[in-house]
Amino acid sequence: MIVKMKFLSISGPKNDIDRVCEVYLSKYEMQLENAAAELKTTDNLQPFVEVNPYKEPLAKAEQFSALLADEDQRIDVSMNQEDMLNLIRDVNHDYLDLVEKKELTKKQVDEYKEKLLIMEPFRTLELDMQKSLKYKYMKVRFGRVDVNYYKRLEKYLFDDLNAVFIEGTRNENYVYGCYFVSNADSSKVDSVFNSLHFERIAIPSEYIGTPEQACEELEKAIEEKQKEIAEIEKQIRELMAKNAAKLRGAKRRLEELSTNFDVRKLAARIEEGDNKEDYYILCGWMGEEDVKKFLAESKNDDKVFVVVEEDKEKFFGEPPTKLKNPRFFKPFEMFIRMYGLPANDEIDPTMFVALTYTFIFGAMFGDVGQGLCLFVFGGLLYLIKKINLAGIISIAGLFSTFFGFMFGSIFGFEDVIQAHWLRPVDAMTNLPFIGQLNTVFVVAIAFGMGLNILVMIFNVINAVKSHDLENMLFSHNGIAGLVFYGFLVLTIVLYMTGHKVPGNILMVIFLGVPVLLFVFKEPLGNLVTKQHKKMEEGKVMFFVQAFFELFETMLSYFSNTISYVRIGAFAVSHAAMMEVVLMLSGASAGHTNWIVFVLGNVLVCGLEGLVVGIQVLRLEYYEMFSRFYKGTGREFKPFHSQSDRK
Structure with missing residues (x-):
C-alpha cells in the first residue's frame, strides 16, 4: 500500500541546523525539497553558500579505512569532533611522509631498472667498461643492428673494415654488441655501420669492471631499494593498524556530519536585520506516522518550529510515493x-x-x-x-x-x-x-x-x-x-x-x-x-x-x-x-x-x-x-x- 505523505516546513536558528539534522532528521525518513524553490511566497529567502568542511577529512578517512585489514573490524566512536579532525591530520602527515619516501625510492628503482635494461644485452662482453670508454687512440661504439643487416655485415664487410665487432647477445630481431675502431678510421667505419642501421646505445662511464659486474651491482641496488619499499609499506600498515579503530569511528562519524551539513544544499535561510539572528527553513515530505512521532518528540524543543501544510500537493505537485507492504509481498x-x-x-x-x-x-x-x-x-x-x-x-x-x-x-x-x-x-x-x-x-x-x-x-x-x-x-x-x-x-x-x-x-x-x-x-x-x-x-x-x-x-x-x-x-x-x-x-x-x-x-x-x-x-x-x-x-x-x- 501507499504511505500517506505530509508536507512539512521546519525552521529554527541558523546555527542550530546541524543539531536538528542529527537529532531529528536522522531518525525519520523525509524527502527534502529545495526550500528556496518551493516556498516562493516567503520573502528574504537566501540559499546557503557554505562549503562542506567535512568533505576533505571524510575523503582522507575513507582512503585510510581502505588500507586497513579486513579482519580488523574494531570501531571507536568515543572521539569528539576536534579529536577526529586532529587524528586525521596527524595520520595524514605521517602517511604523506612515508608515501613521499616510498615514491622517491620507487623512482630510484625505476632508474636502476632502466640502466639495467641498457646494460643487460652487453652482459656477456668480456671488457673493462671504464677503461674501454677512455681509450686514447681507439673508439668503442656500443649498440645493436638488425639481424638481417648483421648477416650482410659478416659476409661482405668485416674483411674490408678496419674494425672489430664483438657480439654480446642476440634475439630474433637484433644483434647487440660493440665495435672497436682507430681514431683515424672512425669516420669511415661509423658511416658504414650507420648505413646498415646500426643503432648506437649510450653507455654511462660510471661503471667499473665488466658489464656482468655492472649488471650485478644494479640488481643488488634494485633488491636493496625494493626492501626499503617493503619496509615503508610495513610502516604504513603499522600506522593504519595502530589507529584502525579510531579511523573507522572517525569515518562513520564524518559521514554523518558531512551528510547533515549537505542538508544546506536544499535549505534556505532568512536574513533578519537589526542584528537579529538568522533562521533556516527546511521543507519536504514525510510519512504520516513519522510526522506524528516527529511532532511528539520536538514539541518541547523551543528551537524547532514545525508546520504541517495541508493540501500542499495543489501548489507544489504530487507527493512522492513510498510503498509499504508486508514482507511476503x-x-x-x-x-x-x-x-x-x-x-x-x-x-x-x-x-x-x-x-x-x-x-x-x-x-x-x-x-x-x-x-x-x-x-x-x-x-x-x-x-x-x-x-x-x-x-x-x-x-x-x-x-x-x-x-x-x-x-x-x-x-x-x-x-x-x-x-x-x-x-x-x-x-x-x-x-x-x-x-x-x-x-x-x-x-x-x-x-x-x-x-x-x-x-x-x-x-x-x-x-x-x-x-x-x-x-x-x-x-x-x-x-x-x-x-x-x-x-x-x-x-x-x-x-x-x-x-x-x-x-x-x-x-x-x-x-x-x-x-x-x-x-x-x-x-x-x-x-x-x-x-x-x-x-x-x-x-x-x-x-x-x-x-x-x-x-x-x-x-x-x-x-x-x-x-x-x-x-x-x-x-x-x-x-x-x-x-x-x-x-x-x-x-x-x-x-x-x-x-x-x-x-x-x-x-x-x-x-x-x-x-x-x-x-x-x-x-x-x-x-x-x-x-x-x-x-x-x-x-x-x-x-x-x-x-x-x-
Missing part, C-alpha cells in the same frame, strides 16, 4: 518499480501482482518436484543475497508445487501421485458451437475474463480517487466498459453452459447503451465536468474517429481475453516437454538413465521457467496494468535512508 515491488510507481491517487498493485503472478506461474508450470526446487533454491538465495527476484521465484515455486498436486505431476512422472483436479494433456470439455476443447484452455479464458472484470473495477476506483468522472463513467475500462464486458461475459457463460441467454431488450440495454457511451465519451465527459468545449473537428470527422476507436476497443476486449489462453498452453506444453524428457532418459520404458533424467529436468526447469516468468509478466503489464494502472508516481527518496537510522 515486498519482493514484488521490483515489478512495480520496473513499470512505474503508483501516483498517490492510484491503487498500489503490489499485492494484486504478487497473488496473480505466482498463481498464474504455478498454473503454467505445475510440477511438485520442480516447484519445490524453485522454492528451496530461490528461498536460500533470497535469504543469503537478498535478491528480490529470488524471493519471487521461491514464492512462485510454492504455487508450482500446489498445481503439481492438482495436475498429478512430479518431475514429469504422472503415474506416481494422483491428480486432484485434472491432467492438462488429457482433460477435454465439450462446448456448444465449438466442440471439444482442452479443459485448461477453457478455464484459462474464464480466469482471464474474471481478471479483466476485476481490473476494470480497479480502474473505476482509481478514477473515483482522482475525481476523473469521464474515465469513471464513459471509458471502455470504466463503468460503461464494465457493464458491457460483464454482460457479454455473462451471456457467453450462459450460452456455453446451456442456459437461456438474455433477451433482445437486455442486449440493447447492456450492450448497446455502453457502446453509445464509448462513442460519445468526450462530449459526455465535458458535460458532466461542465467544460463546454467546442468541437474543433467536423461532425463527420468525429464519427469516423469514434468508429475506429470503437473498433479498437472491441478488438482490445477480444485480444485481452484470448491472451489468457497462453496459461493453458504452457500447462499443456510443460507436460509434453516432460514426456520427451522421460522418453529420452528411458524412464517411460522402465530403465531410467538418471543423468539424462536430471539434466532434462534442469533444462526444462531453467528454460521453461524463464519463458513462463516472462510471459506472466507480459500478462501483468499488457493485459492487466493497461486497463487500470498508469504508474506515473515519483519515488520517495529520503535524505537519510532507513538503513542509516540510529
